Amino acid sequence: MRIYTKCSNYASDTCPCVLAESGHCIVCSMCRGEDFCDCSDTSGFCVMQELYNNGGKARDQHHMMKCTVTYETVFDDTIKLIRLNIPDGEIRSFTQLGSFVFIRVLENTFYDVPISVLYEEIDLDSIELMIQLQGIKTKCFKNLKKGDTVFLRGPYLNGIQGLKALSSLHNSKSLVICRGIGLFPSLYPISQMIKNNNDVKIYLDQGTFSKTLLRAAKDLYELDIEEISIMDPGGRISSQMYAIIDDAIKQDVKLIHFGTSDHVMKQLIDHVEEKSGRNVALSCINNSHMCCGEGICGACTRNINSQKIVHLCKEQMDVYEYGKILI
Amino acid sequence: MSRIIVTGGGWSGVSAALSARKAGAEVVLLEKTDLVLGAGNVGGIFRNNGRFTAAEEMKFLGAGELFDIMDKCAVHVNVSFPGHEHASLYDVNKVEPCAKELLGEFGIELMTESHVMDIVKVNDNVEAVVLDDGTKIEGDVFIDTTGSSGPMGNCLKYGHGCSMCIQRCPTFGPRVSLTAKYGIKDLRGRRSDGTPGVFSGACKIEKKTLREDIRDELNEKGVVILPVPKEDVNYDKLGQKACRQYALKEYSENVIILDTGAAKLMTSYYPLDKLRKIPGLEQAEYIDPYSAGRGNSIRYLAVAPCEDTMHVIGATNLFCGGEKGAPLIGHTEAVVTGALAGYNTVKYAEKEELLILPDTLAVGNIISYSHKQFVREQIYNERYTFAGGVFFKRMKELGLYSTDTDDIENRVTAAGLKGIFDISPKTPVPPHSRVSGGQL
Numbered sequence A: 001m002r003i004y005t006k007c008s009n010y011a012s013d014t015c016p017c018v019l020a021e022s023g024h025c026i027v028c029s030m031c032r033g034e035d036f037c038d039c040s041d042t043s044g045f046c047v048m049q050e051l052y053n054n055g056g057k058a059r060d061q062h063h064m065m066k067c068t069v070t071y072e073t074v075f076d077d078t079i080k081l082i083r084l085n086i087p088d089g090e091i092r093s094f095t096q097l098g099s100f101v102f103i104r105v106l107e108n109t110f111y112d113v114p115i116s117v118l119y120e121e122i123d124l125d126s127i128e129l130m131i132q133l134q135g136i137k138t139k140c141f142k143n144l145k146k147g148d149t150v151f152l153r154g155p156y157l158n159g160i161q162g163l164k165a166l167s168s169l170h171n172s173k174s175l176v177i178c179r180g181i182g183l184f185p186s187l188y189p190i191s192q193m194i195k196n197n198n199d200v201k202i203y204l205d206q207g208t209f210s211k212t213l214l215r216a217a218k219d220l221y222e223l224d225i226e227e228i229s230i231m232d233p234g235g236r237i238s239s240q241m242y243a244i245i246d247d248a249i250k251q252d253v254k255l256i257h258f259g260t261s262d263h264v265m266k267q268l269i270d271h272v273e274e275k276s277g278r279n280v281a282l283s284c285i286n287n288s289h290m291c292c293g294e295g296i297c298g299a300c301t302r303n304i305n306s307q308k309i310v311h312l313c314k315e316q317m318d319v320y321e322y323g324k325i326l327i
Numbered sequence B: 001m002s003r004i005i006v007t008g009g010g011w012s013g014v015s016a017a018l019s020a021r022k023a024g025a026e027v028v029l030l031e032k033t034d035l036v037l038g039a040g041n042v043g044g045i046f047r048n049n050g051r052f053t054a055a056e057e058m059k060f061l062g063a064g065e066l067f068d069i070m071d072k073c074a075v076h077v078n079v080s081f082p083g084h085e086h087a088s089l090y091d092v093n094k095v096e097p098c099a100k101e102l103l104g105e106f107g108i109e110l111m112t113e114s115h116v117m118d119i120v121k122v123n124d125n126v127e128a129v130v131l132d133d134g135t136k137i138e139g140d141v142f143i144d145t146t147g148s149s150g151p152m153g154n155c156l157k158y159g160h161g162c163s164m165c166i167q168r169c170p171t172f173g174p175r176v177s178l179t180a181k182y183g184i185k186d187l188r189g190r191r192s193d194g195t196p197g198v199f200s201g202a203c204k205i206e207k208k209t210l211r212e213d214i215r216d217e218l219n220e221k222g223v224v225i226l227p228v229p230k231e232d233v234n235y236d237k238l239g240q241k242a243c244r245q246y247a248l249k250e251y252s253e254n255v256i257i258l259d260t261g262a263a264k265l266m267t268s269y270y271p272l273d274k275l276r277k278i279p280g281l282e283q284a285e286y287i288d289p290y291s292a293g294r295g296n297s298i299r300y301l302a303v304a305p306c307e308d309t310m311h312v313i314g315a316t317n318l319f320c321g322g323e324k325g326a327p328l329i330g331h332t333e334a335v336v337t338g339a340l341a342g343y344n345t346v347k348y349a350e351k352e353e354l355l356i357l358p359d360t361l362a363v364g365n366i367i368s369y370s371h372k373q374f375v376r377e378q379i380y381n382e383r384y385t386f387a388g389g390v391f392f393k394r395m396k397e398l399g400l401y402s403t404d405t406d407d408i409e410n411r412v413t414a415a416g417l418k419g420i421f422d423i424s425p426k427t428p429v430p431p432h433s434r435v436s437g438g439q440l
């Protein structure tokens, strides 16, 4: 079967983007220079028409914004919560399903880090991020203080795979499985599902988190979380985890969301596929290694069956297919 | 019982659904918008010229239900206008609910607002169509009657942008070629200058916006002809039009308006300020397409190569009808090819021989002739209709044009096909498993 991808940027503030302008649009065959219109799942927004109406040029694209830190706190020495002030007029919808930003500190001139937006306060022009200090790019945030400046561009919209399934879930049951920092990029999907009157059951493996951090996360976001161990001591997925998933499938859960590492996610997706025959919808956080976020640099690309290159910073895939390309 | 899935609820899809149902199948009809009949909601002309013969042939073949509906909804009968005799005009505002009701009576499961975006193909066989919310609709044999207009990109590149026509792609999603999803290349109709795609040939004006005396004349006679100011006559537009039967000089020098419940203007598009220069149309306003002052939908960019059985060449369990299955224009033509496709899907499912309508009937002749010209001879700048152009000429030459119903009955009997489509359902009508819209 053909592998379809859809662009998370489609019909957003920045669509048509430079890809469309230069003849490489993910969605529109005609913007890619083909002779005939081949779109099959777009409605409301014709990229070609918008490009034409805009004189053949991309819409105003993401640009670097200079933001001030208004609050920061560190948990366990490794997780830093920061609140930022967005310059006047730049606050557009930062928290949408899947939205994340690229951010860097003043001293770092090149390397932006993708971080999910947890929360936005439109009236206060502020957004909130939770950053795990892991390596060279994120550890720069460690000494960031209130009043300091960071550089930010966004919002980008492909932080979650399975956006459509998530946004169209109403009055149903869903299961959320997260581990460690994977909880934070999953917060917005969780609140969205709750808002849409779904019964959401959340399991969290504390991973490298300490008990204090776990408690802080629960209190901060008022979550009703059950703790589990996704892995058994041998490093394999625990039988308890599998039992929870099997049970959910039996209980007619309509969607399962994963906020874990790719390695764990891959095994869990395969398991759901085997048990449900793809009858349960899936969504998951996007852990790709990204650089530009625009579908241009190629840092995030994967090759599917030597048929197609996907840019995971922008393209939405069927999550079962996505599971196949995870390493 | 075989299960037939029809995608696209225009005249051809409705006709295919009915005839498959009558041949004994369980039928699901999927339509992306909230209305069935597609372009039939903006047309209205039937029984003009050779379409009379075709309608009568279909009745004797046992597929008369849809012509009965058109006749029942006719606001004018026996109207003449340039190049056309004995036309009937149905009321485009009344016909659609009648068609929906008929589908319900026959126990066809109609799913409106169900936009098909893909197929599931396993080992060359179509197993299901996929709606844009991911729902899979499984079946034994599939019919693609998605028409050939749009989507927006085509209307932009080959027309003047989305003109907001009855297809309403921005709201309900683009037309999708199921045959192309299967892997079969669409053939493309062309204008006389070779440009791909042709403009739809008519628009609708709100009747209330005509001057009162013009409106009265239209209501009474069914047709009004008003001269175009000399400086605005544009003969070039004729070559771009889909409808060969109206590519006549008279249609450039005059505006011809027919009464189909709305005021049907027989031109692809006409700038509003120029239209309003014509005495009587000073306050005219378009109601389909809304942007008819600038353009109209682009059609015939997705015609699948079909055999004369309406089976898609190179595919397995996939058939086509209407504009999708041949470069045919018209409601009558769509009903004819749809009925044959519907009947043959059931034969295919039952592994019986497929029906070809013979050349001795106008309805068989148009299918074989248009396929020969378009698919085999690769003549892409011609379209075919019983109502005019090359095919009506051919009908007259071959003695196929007739308004004598006894004569028509005799030829159907001679072909051994009387009542062929009229097999009543073998099984009782099942209750609707899902009816959207609650309109039945």
Ligand SMILES: Cc1cc2nc3c(=O)[nH]c(=O)nc-3n(C[C@H](O)[C@H](O)[C@H](O)COP(=O)(O)OP(=O)(O)OC[C@H]3O[C@@H](n4cnc5c(N)ncnc54)[C@H](O)[C@@H]3O)c2cc1C
Pocket (backbone or CB within 6 Å): A100, A113, A114, A115, A116, A117, A130, A131, A132, A133, A134, A135, A136, A137, A138, A139, A158, A159, A160, A181, A184, A185, A261, A286, A287, A288, A289, A290
């Ligand atoms: C869309 C998106 C949203 C994200 N949201 C958040 C967030 O809200 N909070 C947050 O803390 N992090 C988030 N991340 C991950 C974050 O971007 C990475 O942790 C960061 O880029 C690591 O950079 P570094 O230079 O500090 O570490 P590196 O030196 O690049 O890596 C240090 C260690 O972390 C591992 N690592 C690096 N990146 C990842 C990754 N993406 N997944 C798993 N392991 C990785 C490396 O293998 C290495 O072991 C997100 C990533 C993406 C793509």
Ligand SMILES: Cc1cc2nc3c(=O)[nH]c(=O)nc-3n(C[C@H](O)[C@H](O)[C@H](O)COP(=O)(O)OP(=O)(O)OC[C@H]3O[C@@H](n4cnc5c(N)ncnc54)[C@H](O)[C@@H]3O)c2cc1C
Pocket (backbone or CB within 6 Å): B007, B008, B009, B010, B011, B012, B013, B030, B031, B032, B033, B035, B036, B037, B038, B039, B040, B042, B043, B044, B045, B046, B114, B115, B116, B117, B145, B146, B147, B148, B149, B167, B174, B175, B176, B200, B201, B202, B203, B297, B321, B322, B323, B324, B328, B329, B330, B331, B332, B334
């Ligand atoms: C403005 C205009 C005026 C006309 N006037 C006349 C006239 O007066 N007399 C006459 O005989 N002929 C007229 N014609 C021509 C005639 O209407 C058409 O040739 C005929 O109706 C075509 O029928 P069809 O079923 O093949 O296609 P359509 O009527 O185009 O129907 C296709 C249907 O498929 C649906 N569809 C498409 N894609 C999908 C999808 N992916 N999923 C689900 N559904 C889908 C569409 O919504 C539509 O309802 C006119 C045409 C136009 C455009």
Ligand code: FES
Pocket (backbone or CB within 6 Å): A289, A290, A291, A292, A293, A294, A295, A296, A297, A298, A299, A300, A301, A311, A312, A313, A314
């Ligand atoms: S991150 Fe640059 S192409 Fe995806």
